[in-house]
Amino acid sequence: MHADSVIPLPKFVVYAPKIVLTEPAVTGKSGLEQLLRHRYPGASVKGQDPYRSNLPNYAALMYRDDERLARINEFKHLADALKAIGEVSEGRDLLKEMQQIVWRQPTPLEDAMDRSYNNNRR
Numbered sequence: 001m002h003a004d005s006v007i008p009l010p011k012f013v014v015y016a017p018k019i020v021l022t023e024p025a026v027t028g029k030s031g032l033e034q035l036l037r038h039r040y041p042g043a044s045v046k047g048q049d050p051y052r053s054n055l056p057n058y059a060a061l062m063y064r065d066d067e068r069l070a071r072i073n074e075f076k077h078l079a080d081a082l083k084a085i086g087e088v089s090e091g092r093d094l095l096k097e098m099q100q101i102v103w104r105q106p107t108p109l110e111d112a113m114d115r116s117y118n119n120n121r122r
Contacts, residue, residue, distance in 0.1 A: 058113045
């Protein structure tokens with residue numbers, strides 16, 4: 001071989017980790033307040049703190065629950081992918097872990113907000 005000849009190498013793909021910024025991290029406190037009022041109209045009032053407030057902020061509760069459901073869907077897609085490649089027991093184990101991690105146990109305040117918003121229906 002000569003020094004100037006080209007040696008073909010096999011193709012490969014390199015995956016870099018994605019940086020995922022959450023909406024609260026990007027928008028800040030006032031931006032999150034506006035986002036909650038826009039996404040869930042009627043569930044919070046202008047000027048209401050999205051993190052802590054004397055008034056119950058149902059929009060913040062709905063936002064946290066939507067984020068939780070999005071994580072559940074990501075886990076389900078990953079478990080389906082594991083099952084598709086033949087790792088059935090690993091997919092099952094992942095779903096069990098996911099159910100324990102993201103299970104929602106509402107506080108009495110959150111339960112009261114749910115009932116109030118849904119006309120005392122569960």
